[in-house]
Amino acid sequence: MSSPIQKQQTVILTGASQGLGFATLEILLKAGVNVVAVQRTESAQLTALADKYQGVLFISKGDVAKDEDNRAAVDVAMQSFGRLDALILNAGQMGPLAPVSALGGPALDGVKELFDVNFFSLVSIISHALPHLRRRERKEGLVDGEPAGRIVLVSSGAATGGVTGWAAYNASKAAMNSLGRTLGNEEKEVVTVSVRPGTPNTDMQTKIRELGGSVMSASDHARFMGLHERGELLPPHEPGGVLAGLALLAPEQMSGTFVNWNDEEPKSFQLKP
Structure with a gap:
């Protein structure tokens, strides 16, 4: 790793109540950084973690699809910790x-809702956070030449794939990657990395197995069923450790890239649970 973790760093994490997000949250807290978790609803395990890490973990109740809730989360980070990294x-x-043939008419509202969560929420929270991410002042421990801030976008192989029945999801992740590439060119003080987290064993995989058969091709559905049956789904802390490490340590040369979580460079920053 290029530099030690600054234990005073502050990270905003969305989708932290379960699965990959919760695993990432636990790793961040064990690394000694401050976290603001943006959540519409709290899980029992998230509430318990907030009790354990009082003064270090703050839960900002809100919906990422609402611009005012994203702005509020950034305000919580600045008011609580005085910096956003x-x-x-x-x-x-x-x-x-x-x-795609079934996504028009009344179903189009569902596509727009998906994009509100998967894409427009990114534009919203990033726009509110960038002034603080760019700022170098008051960031104790920041080394000259090191990025002032970092953005990790949790993407998917769907961004470059074409799984049948996943048109809206595929398109939203492709849009995410495009946003990350553009930020890599625009923001010289902030490193942005889009990460494919593989196939962690989460509720999303359960839904794919249970519901995907009705819309996915038989071969696509069988592929995901096989991963589960063979015990090949990832423990969430494996890719979660890479997400956490990149948020704290990703170097300038990675900005704008789309990487697999287990590629050599991103995995070199993996934090252990």
Whole structure:
């Protein structure tokens, strides 16, 4: 790793209540950084973690699809910790699952809702956070030449794939990657990395197995069923450790890239649970 973790860093994390987000949150807290978790609803395990890490973990109740809630989360970070070093944007939704031919008419509202969560929420929170991410002042421990801030976008292989029935989800992740590439060119003080987290064993995989068969091709659905049956789904802390490490340590040369979580460079920054 290029530099030690600054324990005073502050990270905003969305989608932290379960699965990959919760695993990432636990790793961040164990690394000694401050976290603001943006959540519409709290899980029991998230509430318990907030009790354990009082003064270090703050839960900002809100919906990432609402601009005012994203602005409020940034305000919580600045008011509580006086600095903002990174975003990990993990919140997302998968449905509606349907072929393109079935996404018009009344179903179009569901596509717009998905994009509100998976794409427009990114633009919203990033725009509010960038002035603080760019700022170098009051960031104790920041080394000259090191990025002032970092953004980690939790993407998917869907960004470059074409799984049947996933049209809306595929398109939203492709838009996410495009946003990350553009930020890499525009923001010289802030490193932005889009990460494919593989196939962690989360509720999303359960939904794919249970619901995907009705809209996915038989071969696509069988592929995901096989991963589960063979015990090949990832423990969430494995890619979660990479998300956490990149948020704290990703170097300038990675900005604008789309990487697999287990590629050599991103995995070199993996934090252990």
